[in-house]
Amino acid sequence: METKTISRRSVLTGMGAVLATAAFNPILGNGFQTDEFQLSNSEEDPKTKYPRPPFKEQSQPWPGLVSKMDPRPDHGEKSYKGSGRLRGRKALITGGDSGMGRAAAIAYAREGADVAINYFPNEEEDAREVIQLIKAEGRKAIAIPGDLRDETFCKSLVEKAAKELGGLDIVVNNAARQQTHASILDISTEEFDWTMKTNIYAPFWIIKAALPYLKPGSSIIGTSSVQAYAPTEDLYDYAQTKAATTNYIKSLAKQLAPKGIRVNGVAPGPVWTPLQVSGGATMEKLKQFGSQTPLERPGQPAELASIYVQLAANDASYATGQIYGASGGEGNP
Numbered sequence: 001m002e003t004k005t006i007s008r009r010s011v012l013t014g015m016g017a018v019l020a021t022a023a024f025n026p027i028l029g030n031g032f033q034t035d036e037f038q039l040s041n042s043e044e045d046p047k048t049k050y051p052r053p054p055f056k057e058q059s060q061p062w063p064g065l066v067s068k069m070d071p072r073p074d075h076g077e078k079s080y081k082g083s084g085r086l087r088g089r090k091a092l093i094t095g096g097d098s099g100m101g102r103a104a105a106i107a108y109a110r111e112g113a114d115v116a117i118n119y120f121p122n123e124e125e126d127a128r129e130v131i132q133l134i135k136a137e138g139r140k141a142i143a144i145p146g147d148l149r150d151e152t153f154c155k156s157l158v159e160k161a162a163k164e165l166g167g168l169d170i171v172v173n174n175a176a177r178q179q180t181h182a183s184i185l186d187i188s189t190e191e192f193d194w195t196m197k198t199n200i201y202a203p204f205w206i207i208k209a210a211l212p213y214l215k216p217g218s219s220i221i222g223t224s225s226v227q228a229y230a231p232t233e234d235l236y237d238y239a240q241t242k243a244a245t246t247n248y249i250k251s252l253a254k255q256l257a258p259k260g261i262r263v264n265g266v267a268p269g270p271v272w273t274p275l276q277v278s279g280g281a282t283m284e285k286l287k288q289f290g291s292q293t294p295l296e297r298p299g300q301p302a303e304l305a306s307i308y309v310q311l312a313a314n315d316a317s318y319a320t321g322q323i324y325g326a327s328g329g330e331g332n333p
Contacts, residue, residue, distance in 0.1 A: 050074065051272075052297040053288045062179070064274025066098045066126045073272045075103040076302035077133060082110030085313045089113040090165040092158065092210070094148060094202065095175030097126040099273035100223055100266065103301035104172055104308035105130050111309055114140035116161035118175065121145040140165060148175055148202035149194065158209035169218040170312045171210045173203035173245075176223065178238045178280040192237050199241035203248070216260025219312045222249050224267040224323055226331035234282065242267075246323055253321030262320040264311040269327025271299040294329030 051071045060068055066075075075098075091108050095101035096117025105115050115134050119127045127143055134141035142164045146153045162168040177198040181187050207220060214220075228246045231239030246265060253263040270290040281289060290298030307324045310316050325332065 047295050047297065050297060050300050053291045055287055055289060057283055057287060058277050059283070060274065060278045062278040063120050063123060064278030065123065066102070066274060069274065069277055074300040074302040076106050076305045079302055080107050080110055080305055082107065082112065085111045085309060087112030089169055089312065090167045091170035091172065091312070092116045092118070092161040092168060093172040093174055094118040094206065097123045097130055099174070099275065100268060100271065100301050100304050100308070101172065101174035102126070102130050103305040104174065106133050107305040107309050108170070108312070109134040109137040109139045112139070113170065114165050116142035116144055116165055118144050118146060118148070118157055120147065149197035151205050154202055154205035155209045158206055158213070162213045168210060168213040169215065170221070171206065172221045172308065173206060174223040175202065176241070176275070178235065178275045180234045180280060180282055181236065182234055184236050187237055195237045195241060199238070200244055203245070207252070214261050217314065218261045220252070220261065220263045221308060221311050222265040224249070224265045226267055226269040226325070226327045228267060229332040249323065250321045257320055262317070264319055264321070265323045266304060266307050266311070267323050267325045267327070268304055269293060269299060269330050271301060271304070273301060290328065292330065293327065297328070299326060299328055
């Protein structure tokens with residue numbers, strides 16, 4: 001029998017050829033050019049990786065647009081590289097036009113999933129960008145604008161997503177309303193109701209509508225917040241909804257475990273999203289946003305994308321009822 005051996009030189013030569021090919025190929029697998037962003041596997045200092053305060057004064061009408069923020073948030077548009085972890089999966093993401101929802105949508109598509117996103121109608125500009133990014137990966141991209149305060153719409157949202165995607169096995173309840181108020185006396189019943197309907201009622205309606213489509217192996221993911229554990233004085237109503245989100249995740253996980261459906265959550269700390277510039281923070285807090293964390297900066301949505309992927313992936317099959325935090329060293333869990 002003839003034994004074939006491979007020399008160290010031939011291995012290195014082969015690797016060199018692969019690396020050389022990659023170096024001269026201007027398009028990555030995710031479809032984006034690298035002239036403005038240098039991907040690297042080298043060590044990075046998390047304190048200086050992204051912009052740090054002070055930030056410029058800026059404000060937008062609610063709910064705000066990514067395209068008008070300065071600096072513009074990073075959702076992984078150029079940096080996230082998938083490896084097929086969600087190949088064949090079908091996901092619905094609320095608030096998928098910006099923030100963590102946008103980061104999850106981009107990551108899911110690059111991991112092989114088809115994605116439907118929901119967003120408020122006046123966020124169409126941002127939503128079009130996300131749809132284009134999903135399609136660039138060769139995945140189905142479904143845009144479903146609408147107001148989550150409407151129970152009828154929430155039901156139709158799920159039905160349309162399942163129909164257009166050909167099924168449903170990942171549901172990410174991410175959309176939220178956040179408005180800062182110095183005093184409880186400044187919050188009208190209408191405003192309180194708006195926050196509760198968006199942050200609490202909508203996930204309730206969406207999950208109920210989605211359950212008939214979800215089979216064993218499916219995942220439900222909610223976006224909680226550090227506000228659920230360490231609420232600030234100016235987010236009285238928003239903080240309540242995030243505590244409730246954490247609670248429904250833990251309760252529902254126990255209820256749905258016998259059906260093989262996992263329920264988990266992500267709890268961000270201060271993250272640079274349109275929520276902050278459209279009434280979610282005072283101008284004083286905005287200028288120093290994230291400075292109070294040990295990393296002394298806000299997080300970027302891209303830094304949470306891999307958490308949403310992990311919680312939806314099959315290799316996380318023993319994780320349910322869990323809240324995964326990303327808060328720059330501040331708060332719990």
